[in-house]
Amino acid sequence: MSDSRRPDFDRYPELKAAWDRRQFIKSAAVGTAFMALGGSLVRIAADDLSKEARAERRPDGRPRLPPGQRTLEYLRPMGGEQGDGDVKTFRLKVHGLVKTPFEIDYAGLLKLPQVTKEADVHCVTGWSMLAGQWKGVQIATLAEKAGIKGEARHVIFEAAHGYTANAPLKEATADNALITYRLNNKPFQLQHGAPVRGLVPDLYFWKSAKWITGVRFVKDDRPGFWEVRGYHNHADPWKEERYG
Ligand SMILES: Nc1nc2c(c(=O)[nH]1)N[C@H]1C(S)=C(S)[C@@H](COP(=O)(O)O)O[C@H]1N2
Numbered sequence: 001m002s003d004s005r006r007p008d009f010d011r012y013p014e015l016k017a018a019w020d021r022r023q024f025i026k027s028a029a030v031g032t033a034f035m036a037l038g039g040s041l042v043r044i045a046a047d048d049l050s051k052e053a054r055a056e057r058r059p060d061g062r063p064r065l066p067p068g069q070r071t072l073e074y075l076r077p078m079g080g081e082q083g084d085g086d087v088k089t090f091r092l093k094v095h096g097l098v099k100t101p102f103e104i105d106y107a108g109l110l111k112l113p114q115v116t117k118e119a120d121v122h123c124v125t126g127w128s129m130l131a132g133q134w135k136g137v138q139i140a141t142l143a144e145k146a147g148i149k150g151e152a153r154h155v156i157f158e159a160a161h162g163y164t165a166n167a168p169l170k171e172a173t174a175d176n177a178l179i180t181y182r183l184n185n186k187p188f189q190l191q192h193g194a195p196v197r198g199l200v201p202d203l204y205f206w207k208s209a210k211w212i213t214g215v216r217f218v219k220d221d222r223p224g225f226w227e228v229r230g231y232h233n234h235a236d237p238w239k240e241e242r243y244g
């Protein structure tokens, strides 16, 4: 069992007993009956987390868990047309309304100022994963390095096979909006966007492009892949901006 699934016991001390019990069962047991019991403990823990998170407030005063969401202990793979997942072929293009567009490879990304941010993510299908430690480069850093022009108002995230997602500049350059290559100290699995994905955690998770290839600054908004397929253009989870 990987540590990324471990609840934050400083924040959720009441989950410690259930977690220890589950670890004990997992290490002691083989066989479907025990695994089924282990599975039900996972669900109990997640329900407790949801209840806690509903009571908790963010620094901005909003509830930790947006309406209509429940917590999962780890990301659920939501599919999409995968990139090649290879750090050797990875390139990120930073372009659009900037003075000096540039393209960087994986080593180039690692040379920029790095941050690790704790962030919760919220999938429109109703699950949230709380307290991930996401490591990468702030989109604001890329904007600054490229010399973003004053007319830019939106960001278009570009990914493998033409996937795009749009976000207002202000939200896409927030402190916790990243180009990220590590979650809880581990590289992403291919299904989660390896080697590098976008992260705009305060909007629904479809705005966080997996297998990212570009960040484009634009003046006029352009609805992306899901936004033209019935999802909300803005996607604020606290306003339940699910469908357009
Ligand atoms: N390139 C790309 N990025 C994508 C998607 C996609 O289909 N292609 N799906 C989005 C959706 S709908 C969600 S909910 C999240 C899911 O990320 P996960 O599979 O890591 O949980 O990725 C988003 N990023």
Ligand SMILES: [Mo]
Pocket (backbone or CB within 6 Å): 078, 123, 124, 125, 205, 206
């Ligand atoms: Mo999604």
